[in-house]
Amino acid sequence: MDTANATGRADELVQDLTAVVRSGVEVDDPAAMIEDRGDDQRLRRDALADVRAALTVEGLVSEAALRGVEVAVADAVWLGASLADLSAVTGRSRQAARKRWPALGGIYRRRKWLANHVDDTFYMVRLLLDRSDGFAPGEPERFRYAVRELREALSRSEADFGDNAAASAGRPPAARWRALDELVDVRLRHVLALAGEPANPEAGFALHGAGGVLGYYDHATAATGEQE
Structure with missing residues (x-):
């Protein structure tokens, strides 16, 4: 330097x-x-x-x-760094890093879960989108808008994590992980909240599967007091 x-x-x-x-x-x-x-x-x-x-x-x-x-x-x-990695770079203990940056535990848990469920998430979100006509939402316009946002978010994330690395060119290195987290925690959550009752078994299966993805995400990313 x-x-x-x-x-x-x-x-x-x-x-x-x-x-x-x-x-x-x-x-x-x-x-x-x-x-x-x-x-x-x-x-x-x-x-x-x-x-x-x-x-x-x-x-x-x-x-x-x-x-x-x-x-x-x-x-x-x-991008996958642990508190131990940060400790080695900053010269601070893991406890000191956790105290100074309290949001890191949540980021660590979200990134870890997302990294292990990229393909599963894409599959269930795509299935939900394919069956989105099979729901009876209470607010159809809001639901259609939420579906459109979810579809756009999925397309971006599929490109980000596809074989063509150029899809993420020009963006901050961690942008694709933040976008994937938003896909699950914001876009998918919004669609599920507005979906209403499924009108056929196929829509019901898609709703159940996507709800399972979100529930698993919520459980895995909740604060547990564990050391990262």
């Missing part, structure tokens, strides 16, 4: 951001002092405005850095 160049670039970015913030900062004129020489009072006011701008930038940069770390850590877990 070229830390010298990275530090220099960071300094430049902070200076640029400080200049932007400084243009909108105003402070009250400080009191004149007997010791002032020349334009000291105005220069003192400008220096105090610089301090306020620098403090504002310090907060903005710190918050942005924290968000960046949180996203990077979550992406690593979506």
